Amino acid sequence: MPADTPLPMLGGLSAADFLDQYWQRKPLLIRGAFPDIESPLSPNELAGLACEEGIEARLVEEHGQDAKGNPRPWKVSHGPFDEATFSRLPESNWSLLVQAVDHYIPEVANLLETFSFVPRWRLDDIMISYAPPGGSVGPHVDQYDVFLLQASGQRHWQLGGPTDDEAPIIEGIDLRILEHFEVAPGKDWVLEPGDMLYLPPGQAHHGISQSDDCMTVSVGFRALSADEAVTSFADYLGETLPSSKRYSDAGMTPPADPGELNDEALERMRRLILETLDDPTQLAQWFGRVMTQPKYVDQLVPQESPTPVEELVAELEAGGYLERTLGSRFAWRALDDNQATLFVDGDGLVCSPGLAQAMASNASIDADILDYPGAAALIAGLLDRGSLSWPGDGAFEEDDE
Ligand code: SIN
Ligand code: CO
16 A cells, blocks of 8 residues: 555554654544444453463452452453452442453454554554553553554543653552543544554553443564664674683784773774674574564474475465464565565575565465465475464463363
């Protein structure tokens, strides 16, 4: 789709205008972004997910109690929960949040595709929350871009003014709730089903449920901090660097003071570090791997026994197709005119640019893909690692026991 097509989900803005004016810069309220929305889950189904082992879920209670029965302004507990937890909860003032629902529910995963006006590898996950009236997670600041889509019921959103990194937060709880929150003039709205609020990183916000069916879908994005990027890239590069590459000071002049760490020494070290890090080929290989790293590494389940390539080809030629496993991440980058790296779930595989591009798109993976040389072996490898699955195998299936 051309970048200047008006998009109803962006309130009629084109992707190009949204990215230019709002993305990472300022909030945008979009009334009726998804006018026909039907919540992909009921509150009970969300609670069901929150009871599953291995699913990241949090319960935030306001005016709760600690283990000794002392009143606490906020209490956070982590899943998996059980029915007893839900049956003891009051009728108001709590929130249940379930992370990465797109890994378990295909309809939720499909929603991600509507956000592909931003590169896919920037997407983190879809979190879904349920809250009865008064439920919220408190006023806070997130470090990530987020689209908050009201899936059912109503939520009252308030935005704060500028908040710096050092803003005081309430001590002693596992949540970064701001001690002071003042609503910015005019930044106060009740969102109805289908309405959506975009928030850039660092924007203080507070969303309070107004109904007993308030479900909010948060489409969150990932961005590495400089701290994570530098550490991770240095680790990646470090694995390939020869130990002979090190600080050297051939041709130095005699030191004025042998105890001093002088400017020339500092400059030699600075150059060693910057020249070593400034390697565009390695940077691309690292970046693709790190941005496709699965959110939960242990959710990638390898096949018990490898699929013979001939069997896979026969299956596809008989009309079968493969799916990208929910939660698997794909991206690609050309190496030259004839070769590309396909990044999948933290790994890099060399193949033709056409095959890499097709695999990193949402195109179906059927017999047509076999037209690309090397496709069958590459696909068989991805099936074995768990990044691809046969229909029905890749979605989370609830345990009936
Ligand atoms: C929520 O859904 O309750 C909170 C989402 C957020 O503020 O990031
Ligand atoms: Co938030």
